[in-house]
Amino acid sequence: MSEELSGGHTPPHGVKFQHIQNRLQIARWRIDTTVYLLSEGVFSMNKLLFFIMLVVAVTGCSSRKDFYATGGSRADGSIDMAYDFKQFETPIVDINQAKKIANDKCAVWGYERAEAFGGKIVSCEARNGFGDCVAGQTIIKYQCIGNITPSNQAIVSKLPAAMLTPAQYKEMRVKALMDQNLPYSEYQKKYQAIMAE
Structure with missing residues (x-):
């Protein structure tokens, strides 16, 4: 299922179908109620227009x-x-x-x-x-x-450390750290230490 609802979870197919059915039932009820109120003379056209706009604004819409x-x-x-x-x-x-x-x-x-x-x-x-x-x-x-491909690494890693800018030196150290295949927590500690320098 490729769609995710705003709650952050992907519903089973049947739940989504039920959600759509519920919205349709509510819409039918609103239309039936509006038609009844119009036929009884309770609503004028201006009130009807306001009522429809209010219903749309309150219920929101999926986009x-x-x-x-x-x-x-x-x-x-x-x-x-x-x-x-x-x-x-x-x-x-x-x-x-x-x-x-x-x-x-x-x-x-x-x-x-x-x-x-x-x-x-x-x-x-x-x-x-x-x-x-x-x-x-x-x-x-x-x-x-995944490791950065060697073709992208070659340019920076061939330069002596003294010729690198501070940003390039940090990047080179981070790449070397990534190649070590450390557990995530250990990687994070070492990474934070490199970035703090």
């Missing part, structure tokens, strides 16, 4: 969201994939799209592939006067996996 790369680091081998959302939207996202973009970015940097790690970070970009989030962004971090 497909595309991922885009919002940040990353070649030295870290990490890429941040994000999508934006607005108030009352139910974002429908394709995780495979994010993975493909992250894989492509990692391949450009010389890595084999990308894997999602950690959770997702949801941040609010704009709030209304009541403090409600009206626009936000969800970020999913991806880690590039």
